[in-house]
Amino acid sequence: MIAVLKRLWKHGIGTIPKDELLHVNGRGKLLLDDTKCTACGDCVLECPSEALSLRRVQNEFDFSITYSSCISCRVCTEVCPTNAFSYANEPMPSVQLRDELVVHYTINRDESEPKGEIVSDRDRREVILKN
Amino acid sequence: MKISRIIVAPHELIHACRTVIANHGRFITMVASDECGREIDRFVVRYIFAHDGKSMLNVVESVLTESNCSYPTLSSMIPAASWAEREAHDLFGIFPEGHPDLRPLVLHDDWPEGVYPLRKDYALREKQERDSFSSWSYPKVEGEGVFEVPVGPIHAGVIEPGHFRFQVMGDSVLHLEAKLFYTHRGIEKRSEGMSVVKGLYLAERICGVCSVSHALSYVQAIEQISETRVPERAIFLRVLFAELERLYNHVGDIGNMCAGIGYAYAVNHGAHLKEQLMQLNDFIVGHRFLRGSIALGGVTEDITEEKLRYIETTLERVKKEFNEIVEQILSHDIVVNRFSNTGILSERIARELSTVGPTARASNYDIDVRRDLPYAAYDQLVFEVPTFMEGDVMARFKQRFLEARQSFQIIEQVINRTPKGDIRVPIGDLIPYSFGIGMTESPRGENVHFVMVGENNTIYRYRVRSAPYANWPAVPICVPGNIIPDFPLINKSFELCYACCDR
Ligand code: SF4
Ligand code: SF4
Numbered sequence: 001m002i003a004v005l006k007r008l009w010k011h012g013i014g015t016i017p018k019d020e021l022l023h024v025n026g027r028g029k030l031l032l033d034d035t036k037c038t039a040c041g042d043c044v045l046e047c048p049s050e051a052l053s054l055r056r057v058q059n060e061f062d063f064s065i066t067y068s069s070c071i072s073c074r075v076c077t078e079v080c081p082t083n084a085f086s087y088a089n090e091p092m093p094s095v096q097l098r099d100e101l102v103v104h105y106t107i108n109r110d111e112s113e114p115k116g117e118i119v120s121d122r123d124r125r126e127v128i129l130k131n
Numbered sequence: 132m133k134i135s136r137i138i139v140a141p142h143e144l145i146h147a148c149r150t151v152i153a154n155h156g157r158f159i160t161m162v163a164s165d166e167c168g169r170e171i172d173r174f175v176v177r178y179i180f181a182h183d184g185k186s187m188l189n190v191v192e193s194v195l196t197e198s199n200c201s202y203p204t205l206s207s208m209i210p211a212a213s214w215a216e217r218e219a220h221d222l223f224g225i226f227p228e229g230h231p232d233l234r235p236l237v238l239h240d241d242w243p244e245g246v247y248p249l250r251k252d253y254a255l256r257e258k259q260e261r262d263s264f265s266s267w268s269y270p271k272v273e274g275e276g277v278f279e280v281p282v283g284p285i286h287a288g289v290i291e292p293g294h295f296r297f298q299v300m301g302d303s304v305l306h307l308e309a310k311l312f313y314t315h316r317g318i319e320k321r322s323e324g325m326s327v328v329k330g331l332y333l334a335e336r337i338c339g340v341c342s343v344s345h346a347l348s349y350v351q352a353i354e355q356i357s358e359t360r361v362p363e364r365a366i367f368l369r370v371l372f373a374e375l376e377r378l379y380n381h382v383g384d385i386g387n388m389c390a391g392i393g394y395a396y397a398v399n400h401g402a403h404l405k406e407q408l409m410q411l412n413d414f415i416v417g418h419r420f421l422r423g424s425i426a427l428g429g430v431t432e433d434i435t436e437e438k439l440r441y442i443e444t445t446l447e448r449v450k451k452e453f454n455e456i457v458e459q460i461l462s463h464d465i466v467v468n469r470f471s472n473t474g475i476l477s478e479r480i481a482r483e484l485s486t487v488g489p490t491a492r493a494s495n496y497d498i499d500v501r502r503d504l505p506y507a508a509y510d511q512l513v514f515e516v517p518t519f520m521e522g523d524v525m526a527r528f529k530q531r532f533l534e535a536r537q538s539f540q541i542i543e544q545v546i547n548r549t550p551k552g553d554i555r556v557p558i559g560d561l562i563p564y565s566f567g568i569g570m571t572e573s574p575r576g577e578n579v580h581f582v583m584v585g586e587n588n589t590i591y592r593y594r595v596r597s598a599p600y601a602n603w604p605a606v607p608i609c610v611p612g613n614i615i616p617d618f619p620l621i622n623k624s625f626e627l628c629y630a631c632c633d634r
Contacts, residue, residue: 027423075329079326
């Protein structure tokens with residue numbers, strides 16, 4: 001009984017002190033190194049939660065990451081042939097509007113041979129491979 | 132691990148399996164597959180046996196033609212094969228002749244007859260009209276004063292779905308019938324054609340709390356096919372992740388078992404410790420359930436010296452508190468009263484149903500993959516496998532406690548002995564249509580993955596026999612003779628997961 005009371009006195013009914021809470025929030029924010037990416041589209045096709053998209057805009061590619069969809073699973077990191085992804089040591093951003101959670105990168109690769117235009121349509125949840 | 136294959140005609144299956152068992156083979160599971168794509172007519176059944184201590188598996192295979200897809204059942208000789216044969220009957224339409232109980236298992240009664248989703252000609256997203264008027268048939272106890280109590284599939288707490296029918300006389304349970312597979316997600320079908328790289332991420336998500344173990348079983352199967360030698364540092368780190376997973380599960384379960392008798396103090400303090408361990412996981416690999424830590428050919432994340440020291444100090448603290456809490460729980464009269472002699476699983480049934488993990492070890496069935504068929508770095512580490520004779524809830528409680536203490540010791544050894552070096556190598560070539568079998572000891576017991584690869588590094592057939600799949604059949608056997616309020620306690624003492632049983 002005394003041992004139980006002592007424990008309750010020390011820890012409450014099971015609380016963790018504030019300063020010991022959550023060192024980091026998960027794996028961190030997904031980043032793309034746009035100098036490495038060749039716009040091959042592998043990651044877009046494999047991402048299980050449609051968080052990536054790649055669109056051709058004239059001679060360039062617009063690559064976007066939607067943080068509200070990303071589950072930090074690492075699939076893109078594993079399939080990318082050029083190791084273009086990394087994780088920042090900071091939590092996933094949180095904002096009020098979903099659209100603010102999208103970052104865009106412009107990929108300009110003359111030598112790249114993309115598999116076609118790959119559009120990840122978030123609303124229809126499917127990946128369309130054109131050409 | 133060596134795999135030796137024995138290929139026989141269907142009518143010789145019984146004889147071949149009897150010979151393997153006589154040579155001390157331990158039945159693990161049966162894997163059926165539809166291999167029409169590779170010019171085999173058409174189904175293959177594979178019975179897998181382990182030779183503990185020899186690091187060897189026996190696979191007894193037989194081909195069943197499409198015109199005559201029946202084979203003699205092994206369930207009367209090996210009761211543990213019953214579920215696997217019923218599952219193959221549901222999903223492939225192959226018929227085990229003489230099987231004592233061929234009621235639907237995985238697909239339930241509302242699934243249309245003659246539709247077999249795991250056959251290769253069944254499209255992935257094909258939908259079926261369900262027959263909502265079909266009823267479930269099951270054995271019952273009837274008579275004056277006998278009542279039936281249905282429970283689930285939706286439960287009062289935040290737990291997974293399972294349906295139970297109790298036939299009771301007063302408070303005592305006379306018979307229990309369990310209906311599972313409500314969370315059958317078709318993971319095995321989904322994986323077919325998936326690249327082996329992405330398959331790993333599917334494997335990690337089969338179960339919420341055994342992610343490392345599932346991932347490890349999967350990568351071991353692939354590494355076996357490709358004959359990859361994983362670097363020394365990586366295999367030690369794999370042990371570290373696997374043991375951290377065991378720890379947070381066992382520590383949480385110890386507290387959670389007390390929820391079965393409404394002992395809130397222990398539940399909360401168990402959860403408090405579990406939370407600290409999960410935050411430790413988050414700190415070292417960036418995921419509370421350690422997902423994304425295992426990679427094909429090694430591990431994804433190196434653990435720096437500073438992190439190792441942090442693990443050491445955290446575990447030191449958790450260990451002290453854990454001992455303290457368990458001592459307090461076990462000194463409580465009501466706990467001892469309710470835990471002892473409740474839900475007894477006899478050694479004979481534990482062996483016949485090939486149960487695994489803490490469940491088996493609490494019933495004096497001494498098996499542990501880490502020791503018997505060592506993987507990763509377990510053969511270089513010193514640890515004990517605690518066993519108990521009683522087979523009741525108390526034995527399962529104490530078994531988990533002692534096993535968790537061993538985990539603390541294993542992690543200590545890993546921290547002091549992990550060699551320097553690479554953490555990952557690229558995997559070798561995968562020869563199409565070869566298979567591998569990965570086995571690990573998850574917190575709930577032996578976890579077996581059978582992976583057959585197809586062309587272009589894709590998965591051709593994937594079969595998962597998780598630990599709960601082996602242990603679930605034992606639960607309804609333990610309950611009769613106890614009172615209904617003991618059922619939650621017995622169920623929690625097995626701590627079985629529904630999702631990785633149902634897949
Ligand atoms: S981490 Fe996973 S969910 Fe996020 S972008 Fe990459 S593949 Fe998609
Ligand atoms: S897989 Fe890598 S190289 Fe290809 S599009 Fe994605 S980030 Fe770019």
